[in-house]
Amino acid sequence: MLITGASSGIGMATAIEFAERGACVALVARSEHGLDRCSAAVRDAGGEPIVCPADVTDRAAVQAAIDRATAAMGGLDVVVVNAGAAAFGAFTQTAADDFDRTIDATLRGAVDTIREALPHLERTQGSLVVVGSVADAIPLPLMSAYTAAKHGLRGFVDALGIEMRSQDSRVALSLISPGPVDTPFWDNVATQEGHLPPRLPGAYPPEDVAKAIVSCVDRHRSGGMTVGGLMVLAGTVHSLLNPLSERLLAHFAGWARTAGQPGPGARAIHEPAGRGELRTGLASRPSLLTRGLAVAGGARAAISRR
Numbered sequence: 562m563l564i565t566g567a568s569s570g571i572g573m574a575t576a577i578e579f580a581e582r583g584a585c586v587a588l589v590a591r592s593e594h595g596l597d598r599c600s601a602a603v604r605d606a607g608g609e610p611i612v613c614p615a616d617v618t619d620r621a622a623v624q625a626a627i628d629r630a631t632a633a634m635g636g637l638d639v640v641v642v643n644a645g646a647a648a649f650g651a652f653t654q655t656a657a658d659d660f661d662r663t664i665d666a667t668l669r670g671a672v673d674t675i676r677e678a679l680p681h682l683e684r685t686q687g688s689l690v691v692v693g694s695v696a697d698a699i700p701l702p703l704m705s706a707y708t709a710a711k712h713g714l715r716g717f718v719d720a721l722g723i724e725m726r727s728q729d730s731r732v733a734l735s736l737i738s739p740g741p742v743d744t745p746f747w748d749n750v751a752t753q754e755g756h757l758p759p760r761l762p763g764a765y766p767p768e769d770v771a772k773a774i775v776s777c778v779d780r781h782r783s784g785g786m787t788v789g790g791l792m793v794l795a796g797t798v799h800s801l802l803n804p805l806s807e808r809l810l811a812h813f814a815g816w817a818r819t820a821g822q823p824g825p826g827a828r829a830i831h832e833p834a835g836r837g838e839l840r841t842g843l844a845s846r847p848s849l850l851t852r853g854l855a856v857a858g859g860a861r862a863a864i865s866r867r
């Protein structure tokens with residue numbers, strides 16, 4: 562399998578989860594230090610890592626990373642499109658370049674990865690899992706570029722899925738949309754107004770997103786999955802009670818603009834930020850919904866294997 566954004570957080574947790582099944586895992590990100598740490602963790606977990614450094618905003622580098630991975634592994638069964646980064650702050654304070662870099666890393670990089678990976682997956686009738694966000698359906702104030710990128714990603718995946726169905730593709734295409742996850746993501750944002758996003762209680766552990774990704778691969782069925790029961794509720798409230806939910810989000814934005822720690826952020830939209838760390842130690846809680854679905858999916862896969 563191949564995963565982008567493997568030098569940190571959800572990507573690293575997912576690489577380890579697949580490694581525990583003995584997978585050969587191609588690790589893509591920019592930070593060689595972060596990739597080396599993930600590579601060691603994959604080996605410790607029983608997998609075989611292949612380090613493929615690349616910036617997903619560089620189309621030629623994405624192509625070279627996938628060529629390298631397929632040459633080493635002889636093909637691709639699973640691709641997880643996960644790399645992403647963001648700017649945080651009011652749109653009017655956001656430099657145009659930072660807005661564009663967020664779109665490039667989070668949307669265009671994903672599209673370029675999928676363009677290169679899909680022919681390999683068609684050959685193996687494999688699985689393509691794309692990591693979205695609750696921001697692919699709910700607008701997040703102070704993260705307008707990120708919201709635009711993730712909404713765009715959802716639209717792209719939906720349209721691609723219909724095309725693939727019309728062409729009788731056997732590739733399973735899934736969009737995983739996590740709620741807040743305790744990863745270095747929130748320290749890696751480029752801050753526009755000098756404050757990091759406030760740390761909210763109740764983030765999910767990255768391992769839960771990894772389990773959701775693995776269970777999508779096990780089911781080998783196209784579709785979407787939200788990580789976090791509360792996030793399913795938030796999505797329902799947003800679509801049913803829209804004027805009210807937007808008013809609540811506006812209050813939240815007024816508070817969140819300056820409620821976080823002062824600091825510049827790691828500016829992952831511009832430079833490598835992965836440090837080979839899974840989390841930052843936010844108070845996190847497991848998603849019972851995701852764990853339940855993962856157990857059910859694992860049981861179904863075991864029964865169908867038998």
Ligand SMILES: NC(=O)c1ccc[n+]([C@@H]2O[C@H](COP(=O)([O-])OP(=O)(O)OC[C@H]3O[C@@H](n4cnc5c(N)ncnc54)[C@H](OP(=O)(O)O)[C@@H]3O)[C@@H](O)[C@H]2O)c1
Nearest residue numbers: 566568569570571591592616617645741742744746834835
């Ligand atoms: N954390 C959350 O609350 C949350 C919630 C919903 C969805 N997500 C999504 O989950 C995905 C993973 O995020 P995370 O939470 O695990 O954050 P993270 O810990 O900051 O990891 C982001 C990963 O993306 C890589 N990356 C960023 N820009 C890149 C680029 N231009 N080229 C190659 N790799 C790049 C980073 O590696 P390098 O810096 O080494 O390149 C890193 O490995 C993202 O798509 C994010 O939008 C996160």
